[in-house]
Amino acid sequence: MGTYGGYRPGAGRKKGSVLDINHRTSRIVLSCTESEASQIKELAKQNNKSVTKYIIDIILHRS
Numbered sequence: 001m002g003t004y005g006g007y008r009p010g011a012g013r014k015k016g017s018v019l020d021i022n023h024r025t026s027r028i029v030l031s032c033t034e035s036e037a038s039q040i041k042e043l044a045k046q047n048n049k050s051v052t053k054y055i056i057d058i059i060l061h062r063s
Helices: 034-046 051-060
Strands: none
Touching: 034 051
16 A cells, blocks of 8 residues: 555545645634524525635625
8 A cells, every 4th residue: 555545545635636726724713692603604595605605705805
């Protein structure tokens, strides 16, 4: 078995593979009340977006 990949044959990232430049690797933690969290989740759902995508769009792409 080679030194790359996981335990199963063919598992894991292949040697020389490159991450997509849009791959999210950073994390920001946000504290809010249960009510605020529910409101954010509902607004994201109404806009057919994940909570992450909704918050990023609202903060970075305001118009």
